[in-house]
Amino acid sequence: MNPTELRVFCPATIANLSCGFDVLGLALEGVGDYMTLRLSEQPGVRITRISGGSLPLEAERNVAGVAAQALLRVSGYGGGVEMEIEKHILPGSGIGSSAASAAGAVWGLNTLLGNPFTLTELTGFAASGEALASGAPHADNVAPALFGGITLIRSYTPLDIARVHCPPLLHAVVLHPQIELKTSDSRSLLKKTITLQQGIRQWGNVGGLITGLFTEDYDLISRSLEDGIVEPVRSLLIPGFGKLKEAALQAGALGFGISGSGPSVFALTRGAQPARQVGEALKEAYGPLGIPFNLYVSAVSPQGVRPAETGQNDQIA
Amino acid sequence: MNPTELRVFCPATIANLSCGFDVLGLALEGVGDYMTLRLSEQPGVRITRISGGSLPLEAERNVAGVAAQALLRVSGYGGGVEMEIEKHILPGSGIGSSAASAAGAVWGLNTLLGNPFTLTELTGFAASGEALASGAPHADNVAPALFGGITLIRSYTPLDIARVHCPPLLHAVVLHPQIELKTSDSRSLLKKTITLQQGIRQWGNVGGLITGLFTEDYDLISRSLEDGIVEPVRSLLIPGFGKLKEAALQAGALGFGISGSGPSVFALTRGAQPARQVGEALKEAYGPLGIPFNLYVSAVSPQGVRPAETGQNDQIA
Known part of the structure; x- marks a missing residue:
């Protein structure tokens, strides 16, 4: 039963x-x-x-x-x-x-x-x-x-x-700024076409990220966490995005980007301790903006x- | 020394x-x-x-x-x-x-x-x-x-x-029709832009192919060997492309496409024997066209x- x-x-x-x-x-x-x-x-x-x-x-x-x-x-x-x-x-x-x-x-x-x-x-x-x-x-x-x-x-x-495959040390940090951003609005910002060169770069990075995940090559993962298509547009809707990205990368994040259609942003790290460090750096960077936020540090x-x-x-x- | x-x-x-x-x-x-x-x-x-x-x-x-x-x-x-x-x-x-x-x-x-x-x-x-x-x-x-x-x-x-990673059974079959096709001409045919939807499908397939290669999942490799951007344009320059593709897939190829900028075409197979079968099928399909060709069957x-x-x-x- x-x-x-x-x-x-x-x-x-x-x-x-x-x-x-x-x-x-x-x-x-x-x-x-x-x-x-x-x-x-x-x-x-x-x-x-x-x-x-x-x-x-x-x-x-x-x-x-x-x-x-x-x-x-x-x-x-x-x-x-x-x-x-x-x-x-x-x-x-x-x-x-x-x-x-x-x-x-x-x-x-x-x-x-x-x-x-x-x-x-x-x-x-x-x-x-x-x-x-x-x-x-x-x-x-x-x-x-x-x-x-x-x-x-x-x-x-x-x-x-x-x-x-997910390498065992991979951790994620998420900062959720409490602003409203509707998925449907966020999608409508995107252009319907991209250049072939943008496409080649993007599928090269998708290939690199997946290869890095399977081979547990954190440097390759880091180099592949790049988005030349969606991030340049959507990040404009997220106050402080550039400041947060800089803080995350300086604190040792493998990469930093928009989670889904935002407004949450995420960083990936090699290990739990680096994730906590990146979390602290994001808190420190975002505090002065006066926008309430939640922060999560998590394994995959x-x-x-x-x-x-x-x-x-x-x-x- | x-x-x-x-x-x-x-x-x-x-x-x-x-x-x-x-x-x-x-x-x-x-x-x-x-x-x-x-x-x-x-x-x-x-x-x-x-x-x-x-x-x-x-x-x-x-x-x-x-x-x-x-x-x-x-x-x-x-x-x-x-x-x-x-x-x-x-x-x-x-x-x-x-x-x-x-x-x-x-x-x-x-x-x-x-x-x-x-x-x-x-x-x-x-x-x-x-x-x-x-x-x-x-x-x-x-x-x-x-x-x-x-x-x-x-x-x-x-x-x-x-x-x-290359799964050990992966083999390739190449048919080279002896026609002239310059790489620079073949590139100039391509459109400079693609739709975002075409891009998403392409990087999904790149991700699928690489995941299939690492996990030795030949079915996933097969499903991922798809190209909605370049093949529809360049295949027009290769006489008999559709006929060859059909013959290769019917003979058990995992996938079939254009090798580089052509005019060679290739098939991938799971194993040497299937590769020889696909090679025979390609020979049979291409013979009637009267275009001289070379055929190669090879491991990676x-x-x-x-x-x-x-x-x-x-x-x-």
Whole structure:
């Protein structure tokens, strides 16, 4: 017998990783939401409670609801599901708040139904929830939220996802400035075309980053964390971006960029101690701007959504 | 004491590998040129003999000469070098004929001088020879010709080259239709801009190919051997391209594309026997067109330019 109720931890995620726009992402260890899911005989999806954020309870207006509906529709299951969501990742932060909810909903529901679907299929359901948040069915946050570690979306049509090796020392630092920046606005800033030369440089860096991850060559990882296409445009929306980048790199970060569509920014480091140092440098650099912010220092989580007892929240500022 | 004379084997190479335009390449095991290099007290580069192709003997008009001059200029060596070149790779074939000569010249000269330069530095010298052939200092053939195996050029400025893991079963089949197609013409066909969506798909595939190579996931390699940017344009210049691609894939190739800027085409396979089958299928498909062609079936060479006794030429048709 499968359990009929389950509490899950849904990790926050960093999408893009500089050069890997729309294709790369990683799961954070200590930052995430919780969800409780309960099978019910009543068909459909009901969100009974949301704490920690003012999000719609109506299933069809909530990313977790839409994702769960997409799964239920093809599952053949005659009943429905009730969900409670405990948000810890602030909506609009750029570390996969909606993706965590969508991923948690489909992973939890799939587990309660006896695992009829693969992780790639779950990613597809969750991406249809994400479409509600960003206007397009993006999967670069839901893929790492479901698979854990570092993921590559090779293709969206058809959806094709691969795990990339994560060197054990890799850590992430995230600074979330509390300003509002909508994913859909942030996307509309991007030009629809790039030069072939920009493209060559970008896929050279994607290749370099993935090669560096597999060979655990932190210098190559560092050199590859470069984005000449999206960062120059989107960083203009993030007050203090240049100052933060300089501070992170001077404090020893391997690289620094925008997390997803922002406004959060991230740094990667070789080790936990360098991550704390970079975190301190970012705090010091950002303090004078007077913009409230949250700071997270985290390992990369080898697991995606999982039963709740192994989750935790390590916000340090 | 270093020897003062050396005979080297210079492997043919496949650049681009479908999705990896200008950044990926691999070295072939059994196809290549030979060069003999001899230090001399007379400063400068002299090409004393070229067999197998009508190429200029004047150093400044020959890619091997220009590459060797580039190295000599910064080496501090007071003398010069004499070179004999035995071409087996037809110039203009698209499997790195000029790159093999440039790579052989700098590798051989570096060895005779006691290895003062790194492989990346040698790639830079050889690329300056390549500029003579293609109008731009490309390194996607010289990098695999020097490093061996599968190489990634993460960046051209500065030059940054990484080795990518090559699964042991990977084999290549190359069909060279004997038509003339100049690299510089083939480049001028390309549009200077691409859509962001094309870029995302391309760097997703580059990421997928490299992930598949490191994890030895031949299915992922196969799915990633896709090029929506260059192949649709350049394939129009290669008579029978569509027919050959269909035949290769039906015969079990992992993927099929244009080798470098063509006119050679290549297929990758999982194993030597499938490579021979694909070779037979390509012969059968191309015969009726009445265009003379050469066909090569080869493992990936783990080594780049090397002392000559280990080289060989395996042309089978």
